Amino acid sequence: MPVIESIDNIIQLVTTGFCTAFSASRLVATKRREWAILTLAGAVCFLGDLYWQLYLLFYGKTPEYSYISYIGWYAGYLFLSLLVVEIRGERKSKYNRWLFLVPAFTIGMGIFYLQWGDLIGNIISATLMGILIWVSVDALIMAKNEKKKEGVFLYITILIFCFAEYAMWTASCFWQGDTYMNPYFWFDILMSSVFLALPFALKKGGEI
């Protein structure tokens, strides 16, 4: 069992656990739906990481078919998308045409990753990340047009999450080995840090 992978997983378990616990405490205190959604987003990512770590611990290898952990993370993308939609509120204006670069980017990256990954997994990842980036950028544009500051920190934090995810996937295509010099682990740490930042981003700007 690679030690660095376990350390990386445990760091992410701690940060997703923190995100879940903090959001749950805010949910109980404020009874707001957005905190319920962030609690769920943190919890499903925590469960995905926990499954991965338990499998590593008991069987000494990573899951061969990988469905379960990935499904947890896919649920995380969906809950984050729902969170952005909840904070953003009703759309009134037309979509900005630059937004259509988002599906072009996710489809392009999906085709690039096909050299290494499976077809179905790539389609699901590209679709869910496409939705998450789309709603976040759209919400950011809406906030700029309407000169609103609420939620901006949250949208930017979620976009950093998406950047870290894509950077990790790309780094894993050119695997540098189980060493701390591997950029994959740097971006995974960045993603773990995003889970620490998400509750504060919601508290600062998104909590309506």
Next chain:
Amino acid sequence: MNNIENIFMCLAAPLLIASTVTKERGRRLMIFMLTGMASCLFSSYISTFIAAAQGADVISASLEISPFVEEIMKLFPLIFYILVFEPTVTSDILDACMMTAIGFATLENVCFLMTNGSEDIIELAIRGFGTGTMHVVCASFVAFGLLHLWNRLWLRVAGTVAFLCAATTFHGIFNVLVSQTGIPMYIGFIIPVGTMVGILVLRKRLKLSGII
């Protein structure tokens, strides 16, 4: 090796007969319990097929493939019920979710008994409560998505899929823990019970504040 279809027939027959003489809610509950057992039967076939197609061994199939297949198979009868019968009463949908989960857990537990014997009452009681609660917790996740998430259809669909994914991951963790012996196995059986208690407490608090 179990002949799961024979076990299914033995359990389903009295329920099937009872469902012809009962009416309304009683009949609906029995039919959903039967449907849950049928979902378990089909899950077993589909998991075996996928495992064979991918060349997975028994452990990998149980830990990585069956949680995914089982949660999806449990959802199909509910989707059918909601789309075809269009129930308007919330408690009807909740009943359907719960009875499907209970039927599923019942057939699974009986198959476990047939394979492993029924000597150790303590371990069987822990397993019975653990597995039963795990299926009910997973059904609660999906029911929450179906019942309480927003008014717009796409948000409800996205939310339900997200809860289905959460249920699958929870189920996977349960399977990994209970595949061990000793303390990890007992932790595995306790987690669903603890989660159920947490859900009940949270539901009471959120209901009081009008969130759900």
